[in-house]
Amino acid sequence: MAEMFAKAEAYEGLMGRWSMRLAPLFLDFAQVRGGARILDVGCGTGSLVHTLARRASDSEIIGIDPSQPAIDYCRDRFAGMRVGFDCGNGMSLPYEDNAFDHSLSLLVFQFIPQPERASREMRRVTQPGGTVAACTWDSVGGGLEMSAIFWQEAAILDPAGAEARAERPRLCSSRGALEALWQDTGLEHSVEVALEFRAEFRDFDDYWLPFTKGVGPFGVYVDSLSPEHRDALRDRLRRRILSNGQDRPFSLNARAWAVRGFVPA
Numbered sequence: 001m002a003e004m005f006a007k008a009e010a011y012e013g014l015m016g017r018w019s020m021r022l023a024p025l026f027l028d029f030a031q032v033r034g035g036a037r038i039l040d041v042g043c044g045t046g047s048l049v050h051t052l053a054r055r056a057s058d059s060e061i062i063g064i065d066p067s068q069p070a071i072d073y074c075r076d077r078f079a080g081m082r083v084g085f086d087c088g089n090g091m092s093l094p095y096e097d098n099a100f101d102h103s104l105s106l107l108v109f110q111f112i113p114q115p116e117r118a119s120r121e122m123r124r125v126t127q128p129g130g131t132v133a134a135c136t137w138d139s140v141g142g143g144l145e146m147s148a149i150f151w152q153e154a155a156i157l158d159p160a161g162a163e164a165r166a167e168r169p170r171l172c173s174s175r176g177a178l179e180a181l182w183q184d185t186g187l188e189h190s191v192e193v194a195l196e197f198r199a200e201f202r203d204f205d206d207y208w209l210p211f212t213k214g215v216g217p218f219g220v221y222v223d224s225l226s227p228e229h230r231d232a233l234r235d236r237l238r239r240r241i242l243s244n245g246q247d248r249p250f251s252l253n254a255r256a257w258a259v260r261g262f263v264p265a
Contacts, residue, residue, distance in 0.1 A: 015216060018199055019047035019107055022135070022256055025195040026106055027051055029258050030133035034058050036101035041090045041122060041134075042066075042108030046074040049083055057082070062100075064088045091117040098127040105134040107256070109172040109181075119185040128265045132187055135195060135258035140174035143255025146199055146207065150218060153236040157229065178259035187261030195258050198251040204238050207250075 026048070032038065034056040040048050043063030052061050064086045065071055071087045078085075088094050090105070091114055103122040112118045122132045142148040172178050179192035201207045211218045212230075222230060241250060 015107070016045045016047055018254055019044070020050065021197050021199070022195060022254070023048045023051040023106060024055075025197065026104075026133070026135050026256075026258055027055060029135075029193060029195065030102070030104060030131055030260055032056060032102050032104070032131065036060075037099065038062070039064070039093075039095070039100040039103045039122075039125060041093070041103060041105040041118065042112075043074060043085065044070050044106075044108075046077055048104060048106040049074065049078065053078065053081055053083060060084075062086065062095075064090065064093065066090075091121060093121045093125050095125045097124055099125045100130065101127060102131045102133070104131075107136060109134050109178065110136040110139065112172075115172050115181060116184065119181050119187075123185055123187060123263055126263045128263050130263050131260060132182070132185075132263060133258065133260040134172075134178060135256045136173045136178065138173060138175070138194070138255045138257055141255070143194070143196070143253065145252035145254065147218075149237065149240055149252070150211065153240055154221065154233055156236065157232055158225075173257070175257060178257055182259050182261040185261075186264065188264050190259060190261035192257055192259045194255055196253065196255045199254045200249065200251045202249055203247045204242060205247075207241065208234055208237060 035058045036056065037060045038052060038056070040052070040061065040063040043049055043065045046063065049061055049063050052059065061083045063074060063083065066087065066089050068087050071085045074085045086094065090108065090112055103126045105122065109115050109118065126132050137144040137147065139147055172181060176192065179190055182190035211222050213219055214223050225233065242248065
């Protein structure tokens with residue numbers, strides 16, 4: 001799975017820019033305080049770390065991710081700042097019990113093979129009374145419109161292949177799934193909300209070209225297509241979005257489910 005996200009700069013163009021839009025909304029909901037020790041599980045290219053560093057500059061921030069290229073990218077991006085990074089697995093965190101005041105995860109749980117292990121690990125490393133929070137794109141309910149449109153049009157051209165690939169990121173991506181996981185993990189006062197914004201694109205290429213860089217489930221799928229099939233998918237998406245009109249700026253809805261809970265005191 002880590003290899004799917006190994007091209008850090010390409011990931012920024014595909015999903016990192018939307019993670020940056022989502023991160024402030026998520027932190028408002030997570031109720032993170034300054035002067036704390038904060039863990040970012042699945043930090044990727046650092047969208048959440050970036051927002052944390054701006055909002056809670058007096059905090060100690062640690063990011064962990066299984067992709068070494070992503071960690072290298074973050075270490076360069078945040079050089080000289082009070083931020084540390086480790087390469088590791090969210091299902092087996094290399095930290096002591098009660099090591100953090102807040103444990104957070106932005107857009108990662110849908111890709112974790114055993115999310116219940118990751119939630120238990122986040123609880124373990126968070127001190128009593130501390131916050132554990134996560135969010136994932138609404139890929140089941142179609143709330144991430146850029147994704148929903150892509151897979152719908154891909155399925156018309158290749159029903160079996162596209163549907164199989166579209167299923168991969170759906171763990172913890174439906175309404176109520178994260179809250180149920182948090183309750184099963186024993187976190188108190190768990191609550192789930194929807195976080196929404198409009199994803200704005202300069203033109204059709206701003207939407208399409210990031211899919212061709214080989215990152216994420218989209219990139220893996222596009223890479224698997226023949227040139228003719230790839231062109232057909234591009235043309236279907238262009239017609240779907242622009243309604244056969246001229247190229248222009250456009251926006252699509254982006255919705256994520258976020259959950260927050262507290263470690264029992």
